Amino acid sequence: MTRSEGLVVASHGRHCVVESADGVRRICHPRGKKSQAVVGDRVLWQAAAPGQAQGHGDEGTIEKVLERRNLFYRQDEVRTKSFAANLDQVLILIAAEPVFSESQLVRALIAAEAAGITPLIALNKSDLVEPFAQAWQRLWPYRHMGGEQDTRHHYRVLPLSLTQSGAVDRDALLPLLAGKTTLILGPSGSGKSTLVNLLVPGAAAQTGEISQALNSGRHTTTTTSLYWIDGARTTALIDSPGFQEFGLRHLAPTDLARCMPDIAAHAGGCRFYNCSHLHEPGCAVMAQVSESQDAQAISLQRYRIYGELFAELSQSAY
Numbered sequence: 001m002t003r004s005e006g007l008v009v010a011s012h013g014r015h016c017v018v019e020s021a022d023g024v025r026r027i028c029h030p031r032g033k034k035s036q037a038v039v040g041d042r043v044l045w046q047a048a049a050p051g052q053a054q055g056h057g058d059e060g061t062i063e064k065v066l067e068r069r070n071l072f073y074r075q076d077e078v079r080t081k082s083f084a085a086n087l088d089q090v091l092i093l094i095a096a097e098p099v100f101s102e103s104q105l106v107r108a109l110i111a112a113e114a115a116g117i118t119p120l121i122a123l124n125k126s127d128l129v130e131p132f133a134q135a136w137q138r139l140w141p142y143r144h145m146g147g148e149q150d151t152r153h154h155y156r157v158l159p160l161s162l163t164q165s166g167a168v169d170r171d172a173l174l175p176l177l178a179g180k181t182t183l184i185l186g187p188s189g190s191g192k193s194t195l196v197n198l199l200v201p202g203a204a205a206q207t208g209e210i211s212q213a214l215n216s217g218r219h220t221t222t223t224t225s226l227y228w229i230d231g232a233r234t235t236a237l238i239d240s241p242g243f244q245e246f247g248l249r250h251l252a253p254t255d256l257a258r259c260m261p262d263i264a265a266h267a268g269g270c271r272f273y274n275c276s277h278l279h280e281p282g283c284a285v286m287a288q289v290s291e292s293q294d295a296q297a298i299s300l301q302r303y304r305i306y307g308e309l310f311a312e313l314s315q316s317a318y
């Protein structure tokens with residue numbers, strides 16, 4: 001039996017949908033624990049022997065997961081959940097309504113930073129003028145972090161109104177996504193489905209039947225799926241549930257500062273090299289905490305979240 005290379009484009013439990021170079025998608029099962037794959041993985045797969053396919057037509061086995069460039073995941077006390085592998089970017093989609101959790105946003109940004117994946121932030125529903133203005137204001141530190149000039153900002157923050165100005169938003173987003181694989185993350189109701197449908201007309205049909213088969217006919221929202229934006233299959237979106245309960249247990253408390261760019265920028269100036277930035281004298285981080293709109297400042301909210309995460313990650317799991 002020949003083994004060929006493929007891309008995992010959907011997963012549900014242990015089952016995956018593998019797309020081969022010709023674009024054909026097949027349900028595959030991992031052969032053993034070591035070949036457990038996630039969306040975005042490149043794998044070697046093998047077609048089932050004739051007569052061996054169980055049920056849904058074309059089936060095969062995943063023989064090997066090829067080396068990953070990165071793996072984006074979250075971890076709480078009880079389990080590790082992988083979102084996807086081999087990502088270029090994570091687009092964190094939040095909205096004017098429902099009001100977003102800044103702690104959740106910070107967690108996602110830290111996880112991206114720790115995995116070496118570029119985060120993008122988009123704030124949707126700019127048509128909801130008053131709540132949008134407030135949310136945009138809450139994002140001030142994220143819009144300015146790194147310096148006053150646009151080109152120096154650490155994060156890119158985009159305003160969107162996906163249902164009101166879809167064409168404009170599409171033009172703003174496409175150049176940022178082109179040629180890349182981007183994971184879309186966001187709380188319930190922020191507009192993730194609206195975004196996928198805007199950028200991938202017929203998204204539902206693209207995964208359609210095969211992912212239904214994967215879920216044994218049930219329509220579940222627990223599947224992670226990869227969609228191609230372009231016919232040439234160079235630009236991909238991955239949508240994944242699970243923005244809530246974003247555990248960072250895979251990080252040590254002392255990893256946090258380097259994953260928060262506004263804190264990292266000052267951490268080198270502390271009197272003690274192993275400063276926790278929580279109570280030490282001569283702490284250069286604490287000296288920068290202020291509510292002033294200054295691109296070098298560390299906002300009170302972010303400093304508070306840093307302290308909460310530090311405490312959370314310092315607790316032993318047992």
Ligand SMILES: Nc1nc2c(ncn2[C@@H]2O[C@H](COP(=O)(O)OP(=O)(O)OP(=O)(O)O)[C@@H](O)[C@H]2O)c(=O)[nH]1
Binds near residue numbers: 125162195
């Ligand atoms: N006012 C306004 N409503 C929007 C906008 N974009 C999306 N919505 C609405 O917000 C609601 C949620 O959008 P969805 O795309 O379903 O959000 P989602 O993130 O996929 O939500 P979940 O499936 O719960 O994770 C829908 O009623 C959309 O029509 C926008 O730009 N402005």
Ligand SMILES: [Zn+2]
Binds near residue numbers: 275280285286
């Ligand atoms: Zn310090």
